[in-house]
Amino acid sequence: AQSVSQHNHHVILSEAASLELGCNYSYGGTVNLFWYVQYPGQHLQLLLKYFSGDPLVKGIKGFEAEFIKSKFSFNLRKPSVQWSDTAEYFCAVNQGGGFKTIFGAGTRLFVKA
Amino acid sequence: GAGVSQSPSNKVTEKGKDVELRCDPISGHTALYWYRQRLGQGLEFLIYFQGNSAPDKSGLPSDRFSAERTGESVSTLTIQRTQQEDSAVYLCASSLGPRTSGGYNEQFFGPGTRLTVL
Numbered sequence: 001a002q003s004v005s006q007h008n009h010h011v012i013l014s015e016a017a018s019l020e021l022g023c024n025y026s027y028g029g030t031v032n033l034f035w036y037v038q039y040p041g042q043h044l045q046l047l048l049k050y051f052s053g054d055p056l057v058k059g060i061k062g063f064e065a066e067f068i069k070s071k072f073s074f075n076l077r078k079p080s081v082q083w084s085d086t087a088e089y090f091c092a093v094n095q096g097g098g099f100k101t102i103f104g105a106g107t108r109l110f111v112k113a
Numbered sequence: 114g115a116g117v118s119q120s121p122s123n124k125v126t127e128k129g130k131d132v133e134l135r136c137d138p139i140s141g142h143t144a145l146y147w148y149r150q151r152l153g154q155g156l157e158f159l160i161y162f163q164g165n166s167a168p169d170k171s172g173l174p175s176d177r178f179s180a181e182r183t184g185e186s187v188s189t190l191t192i193q194r195t196q197q198e199d200s201a202v203y204l205c206a207s208s209l210g211p212r213t214s215g216g217y218n219e220q221f222f223g224p225g226t227r228l229t230v231l
Contacts, residue, residue: 044222103156
């Protein structure tokens, strides 16, 4: 079965530290890739997405992600985190434009002020 | 509406009772999705609607779970004879459609319904 793995369940960083959250998926065909974020008390919302073209995707709030097809990975990065980035981050994969999107288990990020 | 809304926000029920969860998608969104999120786990796909038809029900955990949608509007998820393992947050999302020529459409999520089965 297709799956999405997020390597870190909990990450604690100090402000200004660099962030990289890992995401790997198991589907071998064409994929659409997403990172969603859920800030405390808020709804899940889209952070960035990859459909085709440049594998380096830039999203909101200074986040970016790189699609590496050979590694089945879509890692999320931010050069310098802020306290306001404290949230839960979900990687998601849609397979070939079908109906179903598979979500990872999420990574809880806590940024110390 | 301004966003996806869900009701109730919290539901506590006794084992064996039926519950009905409601989702109001964003106006004009033809696609609607239900997910379940158990504590500490990711989102588990339950069912997808395009309009009022459900081409993919593969995620429904058992025949105790059913869902319907009226036109391109409100959807209800019904769980019959609830069990303790049904306790979770049930999330609804909607999108303009499953996909466009530009790729898969973004899903907009509601706040969820937290279901607790005692």
